[in-house]
Amino acid sequence: MINEDVADGDIGPDPSLLLVDDDAPFLKRLARAMETRGFVVETAESVAEGLAKAKAAPPKYAVVDMRLGDGNGLDIIDAIRQRRTDTRMIVLTGYGNIATAVNAVKLGAIDYLAKPADADEVAAALTRKPGEKAEPPENPMSADRVRWEHIQRVYEMCERNVSETARRLNMHRRTLQRILAKRAPR
Structure with a gap:
């Protein structure tokens, strides 16, 4: 079932967003930027903290770093998907490869972004219409x-x-x- 608000590129009636990243300065900047875009943000800096927050209150949106100090962010994606099937999740990583991207999508992520991703890219990925293709990057990696x-x-x-x-x-x-x-x- 597609949430019509999300299909129109809007956040929708449930703006809850869980951000999980072990890079504290990046996490704080992204959290502030996403709050200005209308999301209600919860943050976590580890797999353990992310799992606890995901289990306590599964969010409508999630942005999870792939590699965290205490484990793999895909564990959080899996835990959220088991508790809430309509969550729109994306994976951020500085160590991207095809196998992990496929695994992330199989576990329920809707997109896979390479770091450093800015708040506009993250918000666009979270609210993209189903079937809509992402714009090619203006500045691809050298x-x-x-x-x-x-x-x-x-x-x-x-x-x-x-x-x-x-x-x-x-x-x-x-x-x-x-x-x-x-x-x-x-």
């Missing part, structure tokens, strides 16, 4: 940024073990260390 994101994802998968990451990427360990020491390219 090839250098895509490479850096891939290296970071493999590094995280290897539990931040430089030697193992270098082996899996078929890269010299010192070269990898230099890349990891630099800031992310734009």
Whole structure:
């Protein structure tokens, strides 16, 4: 059943929004921005806190970071979906790949956004009409940024073990260390 208010791009009668991200400054900025757009925002900085809030009062909308300090944000998506089937959820991540995007959608997420996503992108994704396609990004990631994101994802998968990451990427360990020491390219 489609909520007509959401289908028109509006928030609808239930503006509850749960934001879950372990990046506290980003979380606060996004929460303020979403409140100015009419959402009633609850925040959580961990899987445990997100699960507790989702179980206590399942929201109409949710924005969940994929990787949190104490686990995987998909656990929160799954918990919300079990309690409320009409929740519109999106996953945010800096370590995106096709397999996790597919898994997020299977668990009930309606979209999957790469960080850094701004409040306009988040609000548009949450209120997009069913079947409506997202606009292509104005500033897509550069090839250098895509490479850096891939290296970071493999590094995280290897539990931040430089030697193992270098082996899996078929890269010299010192070269990898230099890349990891630099800031992310734009």
